[in-house]
Amino acid sequence: MTDARTRTSAPPRAEGQAPPATSPPPPTDAPQRSAAAGPLAAATAFLRAAREGLESGVGLADALARGSTAAGTSPGQEARSLRRLAGNYDEDDWGFDEEYVAAVRPLFDFMYDGWWRVETTGVENVPARGRALMVANHAGILPWDATMIAAALLREHPEPRHARFLVLNWAFQLPWVSAFMRKVGGVAASPYNAERLLREDHLVAVFPEGVKGAGKDFADRYRLQRFGRGGFVEVALRTGAPIIPVAVVGSEETYPKLGDAKPLARLTGAPYFPVTPTFPLLGPLGVVPLPSKWRIEFCDPIDISQHGPDAVDDRSLVFEITEHVRETIQQRVYANLVTRGSAFF
């Protein structure tokens, strides 16, 4: 349940914000792999490969895919993009493409380390294998929180693991966004999908607040919204998956939403059209998130398997568990806010 209208175009944008801090783009030699030094190089490699793709007439989507394949790789980069262009790559039945994730990772690694300086705790609460349902608070207009949860699991977990995300349905109507979301592990936010993924023993992340959470005003920051109708609890009950509450702090300050241009939202079919201090004032530059300081806490798993799958019909139990999970996340959000101190330094 995340909205990611502009996530596909995120790599070029990252380049847009990087130049003030670093030297001009390096020439077209092999980009470095290191995350801290690499975002600019990775982004240039991305753009260069994408442009090459366009020039050889393979279409924009192909070119972008090719660009992202090239970004962050050095030897065998050409061979890989050629191989991918010939259709030899692996996608699972949901469209998840591990190679693609590896290619776009440098950007997210940079955001994790350099931009938001994320501190992660409790990552050992996420099982290394088998099904589990992560439930997190949602904030910050664009689903950067999802990407940082994914990055935390890949970077901090003793046995790095890819998470699957339930993504706002609207994203799947959008060109590029829909394709990108699937490649990085997003699926349409349908309980059928969640249930199937869990039965396949995936690690699934869900943001029950959905649009209400991502699109709330800055004044309401860190106040968790209603948790839908508890659909995620039903899915967990049916599949016997443990629920892992995840508290994310820092996402609220990335785009402080001051207002909502509702007519524009209606015009574009978007769930909201945010007005932030930088957007739409600074145009595309306004999409650069503010460098707030982040904390992510993976809380103790809540095992609800003792209730059995038939408990889904017990409304009061479902509400009780929903409320319990929500309370846990809210408390841990407050606790992490205190630990974090200043929002930016």
Place this chain on the structure above:
Amino acid sequence: MAGRRVLVTGIGSHLGCELAARLEADPAYEYVAGLDTRPPPRALERTDFIEADIRSPVISKLIPATEVDTVVHNQIVRRPGAAGLSPQQAHDVNVVGSLQLLSACERTETVRTIVIRGSAGIYGAEPAAPQFFTEEMTKLYAPRTRFQRDVAEIENYFETYSRRRPQVTCMMLRYQPSIGPSVDSQITRYLSLPVLPTYLGFDPRLQFIHERDGLDALVASVRNPVRGAVNVAAPGTIGLTRIVRLSGKLTLPLLPSAFAPVVGTASRAGLASLSPDFERLLRYGRGVDVTRLTEEVGFEPAFTARAAVEDYVETLAGRRVVPSPRHAVTGSGSPR
């Protein structure tokens, strides 16, 4: 015990004819009849060809005389222009044909099993749909295309019939599009276009059934019919981008608003004709769950969605004059 007596409609099609060939080769089937206006594409040994139009009430006289116990309904038109039928005629064959067949079955006391080769098109193609539709998910979305409404109507007729006649097992097979060297389906037509129109920025997850599996699934269903709907598809899905790259074709990515006009113009010029269902498929894709097929019917498709496409592309490449980049790059290396 006497052998089974089977009637196959749409025997003039490749699949209908091959099914009849398989049944007549099996001594367990004492009598095989085929109904169509077109003769079977190849000569059959002992199949009785009944030349009749499924839309005409005369089949209510012809079918009871055959005393069949199993009817395989394989005359549902999926592709515009198939067998030279206009959309209106295709609708008539699909809906009126099914109704006439049902009324003929009502008069045939011996009928115990009806197997219908329906379509997974009933689920539609929706942006935020479940990745894998299971059989009970037909009502999730309102039907959007004529074919989808037709399929829903056909399913409705057979459902009503099976409620009225509990002694008859009605099995509705929901086929995903067939792919393979000898089938003439939307996807094979699409992939043989010189340039493939795609929706700019969309990479739908698609699912097919290999033609051999499609036939084997039909044979398995006639042998072991189960009540209700069963999805028929190759397990797994494959992205359109990947299919295109495997085929080595060029694409023409089009904005959604430009897609219909461009394809429409091409269709009027006689270059390509894509049905509205297939256009939606190219944008949003569709996958179905095949648990019922494998567990209840006991049929395991030999090809996954990906293997089915790869197999088809191999046969295309055999006919290709210019080598595809795939073969130029990977050389002898087999695809992973």
